[in-house]
Amino acid sequence: MARNLLKSGLFADVVVWNRSSAKCEELVKEGAKTAATPAEVVKQCDITFAVLADPSAALEVVFGAHGVLEGMSASKGYVDMSTVDESTSQKIAEAITAKGGRFLEAPVSGSKQPAINGQLIILAAGDQGLFEEALPAFSKMGKKSLFLGAVGAGARMKLVVNSVMGCMMGTLCEGMSLADKAGLAQGDLLEVLGLGAMACPMFAQKGPTIQAHNYPAAFPLKHQQKDLRLALELGEKLGQPLPQAAAANAKYVEAMDLGHGDSDFAAVHEAICKK
Structure with missing residues (x-):
């Protein structure tokens, strides 16, 4: 910048x-x-x-x-x-x-x-x-x-955006893991996702890194977990349940415990794909 x-x-x-x-x-x-x-x-x-x-x-x-x-x-x-x-x-x-x-x-x-x-x-x-x-x-x-x-609106918007992003990444990693366990090629899953209504740049960019179990940090996982934590605090303050974000946050915490805090946030895959 x-x-x-x-x-x-x-x-x-x-x-x-x-x-x-x-x-x-x-x-x-x-x-x-x-x-x-x-x-x-x-x-x-x-x-x-x-x-x-x-x-x-x-x-x-x-x-x-x-x-x-x-x-x-x-x-x-x-x-x-x-x-x-x-x-x-x-x-x-x-x-x-x-x-x-x-x-x-x-x-x-x-x-x-x-x-x-x-x-x-x-x-x-x-x-x-x-x-x-x-x-x-x-x-x-x-x-x-x-x-x-007014001050506060920018902070709230960013937490909402990153809450959605963190949940989407967790869902992609679950799908990639399920495809693998089901005997399907993860690349085929990424192609199908890219051709339909769920196509998005994040899936296209992060899918190959998930396949390779290689996570050079573009957005460190520890920061994604921090943003999910702050979003959950906002939801609690406003009385808005966030069950998807809470479930995703638990997996990011687990990935941090596995030593992936400084890896890209796609490394949440390592907490999801464990045998």
């Missing part, structure tokens, strides 16, 4: 920081400037984009020592593109606006390859003026940017 901002040539400076500093090195070689802390990034930039692994990381970067709040001042924008729960997003929004800043949550739908290709779907909510100012950057990171309303 940062590389696409650099390549666009639209921005005078792209300043980067990462909790693992070595991850910034290639971007610096390509023209980015580096900062020592999140506070320094915010001080140097009109708009800061954050993409972090989970709620605890998102909160630490904002509220921790030399964090975002230390550099925040009037009119600066903070766009959190992490996938977090609504309460985390609300807490960050309140802190940013209390310092005079503007806040937008903007989690993305899409994994590694869409990020590389600038084809993410951006699910934004919060300060609409900041959304409009961020659109030139969003247009280089994604193929579609939606403004969904």
Whole structure:
């Protein structure tokens, strides 16, 4: 995402920081400037984009020592593109606006390859003026940017989307395992699925990795499990039963226990196909 901002040539400076500093090195070689802390990034930039692994990381970067709040001042924008729960997003929004800043949550739908290709779907909510100012950057990171309303709507939409995705992957892995046990070729199953109403890019992309039991991480399984957990918490809060998501989540937890947390989320297959 940062590389696409650099390549666009639209921005005078792209300043980067990462909790693992070595991850910034290639971007610096390509023209980015580096900062020592999140506070320094915010001080140097009109708009800061954050993409972090989970709620605890998102909160630490904002509220921790030399964090975002230390550099925040009037009119600066903070766009959190992490996938977090609504309460985390609300807490960050309140802190940013209390310092005079503007806040937008903007989690993305899409994994590694869409990020590389600038084809993410951006699910934004919060300060609409900041959304409009961020659109030139969003247009280089994604193929579609939606403004969904007040803070919390973006977080909820992302959890709903990833809940559906996690369940679909679990169902595909069950079908692949059942076909195998039934003496059917898994490739034939994938062909049938691809020709009918259930055809979808995810099945086409992930089917061969499931067949090969080889799961290079485009979207780590541990993050899919985190999103299912947060979706289940949202469902409980709203009184909406999510039995399919609960069953899927149990299998992702099992796959993590088998050591597949850093593998692609298709590795849930290993928890489903066990003899």
